[in-house]
Amino acid sequence: MIAPHVEPYDWPTIPTDFVIRESGAGAMSTQIVPDAATCPACLAEMNDPGERRYRYPFINCTHCGPRFTIINAMPYDRPLTVMAAFPLCKSCEAEYRNPDDRRFHAQPVACAECGPWLMWQSAEQKLQKEAALQAAVAMLDAGGIVAVKGIGGFHLACDAGNPQAVATLRARKHRPAKPLAVMVPTADALPLEAASLLTTPCRTDCAGGEKKRLRALCRNSAGSGGSGGDASRESTPAFTDAGAGAPAGDDFRQPER
Secondary structure, X not given: OOOOOOOXXXXXXXXXXXXXXXXXXXXXXXXXXXOEOOXXXXXXXXXXXXXXXXXXXXXXXXXXEOOHHHEOOOOOOHHHEHHHHOOOOHHHHHHHHOOXXXXXXOOOOOOXXXXXXXXXXXXXXXXXXXXXXXXXXXXXXXXXXXXXXXXXXXXXXXXXXXXXXXXHHHHHHOOOOOOOEEEEOOOOOOOHHHHHHOOOOOOOOOOXXXXXXXXXXXXXXXXXXXXXXXXXXXXXXXXXXXXXXOOOOOOOOOOOO
């Protein structure tokens, strides 16, 4: 089922008689919603040099971002999530309190000033923020393997167009034949049905792709034990707007280079 596109509501005037009260104790039957992939508005904001969250990979709002994987206890309030360790700055606090803002009571709201940041650690160096991102990019470009720690665990990433890098990843994972996920910059290279699945909040993985556009991916990503070993047929493309991030709603979003 494809989720409908919902436009944010613009209040003609900001309501003054509506408040969200602090949660109280008692029994509840409310379920925690799953994480949602970064929405188009946040992606555009992240890649806009004029925005204060420009190139901030943990961007989110009420329409997207982490939910289930950051909560420690119910009810779903910021003090009961891992974001409790990151007090809001004045700008984020103003967004959080404003009913006319799409981050009104968005529990994971954060920015580069008050929120978590990227870190890079290797045997040789420790880096933060943009330097950490560029170190990861350089490692991937050099044919290395990068372990990306997300909210749900680690994602092992390499250049799918580098046969030696993919072979090394397969050897380390003891995964000689099972297809690997392939992440692409956009869904443009995929059939319409697949592209529609990969632009929903759940970012569903799907098999296949347009062979002409995907044949540059090395055969090793599909596995030697499949039906012909063609990456464009047997690997599992997973869409992110980041190009080298994590599929299906992880809160790590890599800005455009």
